[in-house]
């Protein structure tokens with residue numbers, strides 16, 4: 238069956254193939270008054286460039302979209318014969334900037350094949366740097382990086398950061414760690430080890446090579462916050478033995494290690510506290526709310542609301558986060574900085590936005606609230622604005638539209654039954 242996805246306002250309508258097996262299900266409970274609280278959702282000009290306020294040349298959004306919306310270059314899926322042909326000659330690499338040797342950096346991205354890591358790799362590559370992506374592929378995928386396979390500025394290394402890694406390097410973006418509650422609770426001991434041993438190993442590498450080190454920390458270090466919105470001086474409210482502790486406490490120790498290496502060994506550190514982020518390259522199995530809702534709506538399944546749906550989150554689009562990470566790395570700020578979009582939504586409002594974009598009659602189904610699920614979360618980004626002129630520029634609405642397109646492409650390649 239062919240459907241025409243309903244688009245709200247700004248863009249052309251796009252015809253997409255409805256995933257196989259999509260079916261009608263009864264509405265379990267409707268979110269009658271759910272409406273976006275944000276003024277950002279409608280009416281605002283759609284962004285068409287990315288780039289930081291810290292002097293980076295803007296990159297046209299379509300150059301990035303070509304990397305994640307068009308399928309993997311060189312791969313020819315010959316379904317009738319049950320084979321996939323990889324033809325390296327069919328790969329034409331995206332043009333990368335030509336930097337003078339004094340500006341060209343060798344940059345290590347741990348977790349480089351993951352959702353955030355692969356977008357960061359794309360941007361650093363386009364900016365003209367040499368990039369080494371490190372990943373153990375627990376939640377990362379090679380397919381996020383095939384566009385760079387064989388490029389002289391790029392290396393991909395299968396490695397788990399709980400073991401030491403050596404290379405000569407100028408900067409380290411330390412992102413490696415499962416970030417979805419579903420994934421980080423799968424093996425809590427391993428999650429703690431990844432945060433603690435992984436950060437220790439990467440800080441050791443930064444110390445030996447005198448590299449600048451950026452830790453990807455998280456809004457989860459605030460736990461279930463009693464202060465709203467959360468600014469960087471808030472110490473948090475974390476249950477140290479709850480199911481989320483492996484991630485919350487693991488990242489808190491990672492921050493402690495980072496700041497101890499700064500004080501004790503003068504390592505040049507940056508700490509980003511990353512709030513809920515979404516976008517293309519989230520995997521269907523990720524388990525976080527935005528990808529769950531989009532995949533469920535496209536498959537014709539009910540959207541799963543955990544708890545009442547009145548709990549809130551503030552969702553930032555991936556390109557804004559990457560802008561923030563690069564700007565923070567380039568800044569002088571060595572203390573923790575929040576990176577998030579302060580536009581706050583209830584989960585029901587998010588469901589409503591995704592239904593409006595994909596399938597207005599998609600049913601909702603209510604499940605029990607996860608243990609220790611934070612009830613409100615919203616970043617105070619005054620510090621990032623003042624320190625390096627960063628603020629999110631994409632509306633949640635634009636991000637949802639692009640992410641829906643990505644999932645549609647994904648389902649075209651791998652039809653869901």
Ligand SMILES: O=c1ccn([C@@H]2O[C@H](COP(=O)(O)OP(=O)(O)O[C@H]3OC[C@@H](O)[C@H](O)[C@H]3O)[C@@H](O)[C@H]2O)c(=O)[nH]1
Pocket residue numbers: 416417418454455456457511512513514524525526527529530541542543544548550584606607610611
């Ligand atoms: O299908 C779903 C998934 C999630 N939810 C709810 O949606 C809210 C957001 O859940 P997510 O799993 O997307 O993300 P969380 O906010 O719980 O954790 C996230 O916090 C910030 C980041 O650092 C991490 O990416 C992640 O740990 C929660 O209240 C959750 O209970 C649903 O209602 N339905």
